[in-house]
Amino acid sequence: MLLASVTASRSLRAGLRVFLPQPFVSAKLKHMSTAEGPPTIFDKILSGEVPSKKVYEDDLVYAFRDVNPVAPVHVLLIPKHKGRLTRLSKATEKDKDLLGHMMVTVPKVASAAGLDEYRLVINxxxxxxxxxxxxxxxIIGGRPMKWPPG
Structure with missing residues (x-):
């Protein structure tokens, strides 16, 4: 199965929003799911190498507007230190304080972005x-959401 009109480099930079067949995805991206992988676009945003539109920041997290929004308001919330947390399934007991902080920070970020209702997604x-x-x-909002997504 081939998806037409997708420029790989642009799609990856923008946050791939296209569902690729599993064999193509797993083999090519599995090595990137470890903390030892190359710097991500988020690492470059945190270092200042890539600009972003900040919505919220504290000692542990940084929130900024998505460059390819799927709704009128689309904000990304990231931990400032990635560590082994390349994905949620890598979390351990050691990460519960950071994960809890992220969850209680979501309403602050949403409010700073002008939202009082929103959808929260973790892929x-x-x-x-x-x-x-x-x-x-x-953190996605600014219009009525539909269910089911995807």
Whole structure:
């Protein structure tokens, strides 16, 4: 199965929002799901190498507007230190304080972005459409959402 009109480099930079067949995704992206992989676009945003539109920041997390939004408001919330948290399924007991902090920070980020109602999404793994191997939460709103998604 081949998806037409997809420019791979642009799609990956923008946060791949295209569902690719599992054999193509798993083999090529599995090595990227480890903390030892190359710097991600989020690492480059945190270092200042790539610009972003900040919505919220504290000592542990950074939130910024998605460059390829799927709704009128689409904000990404990331931990400032990736560590082994390339995806949610890598979390351990050691990560519960950071994960709890991220969850209680979501309403602050949503409010700072002008939202009082929103959808919170975490994509975990290539087949779930995770394209950046740095744990992140999507805060999406600004219009009525439909169910089921995807």
């Amino acid at each position: 975990d793994g290539a087949s779930a459409c995770q394209s950046v191997w740095h744990l992140h939460m999507h």
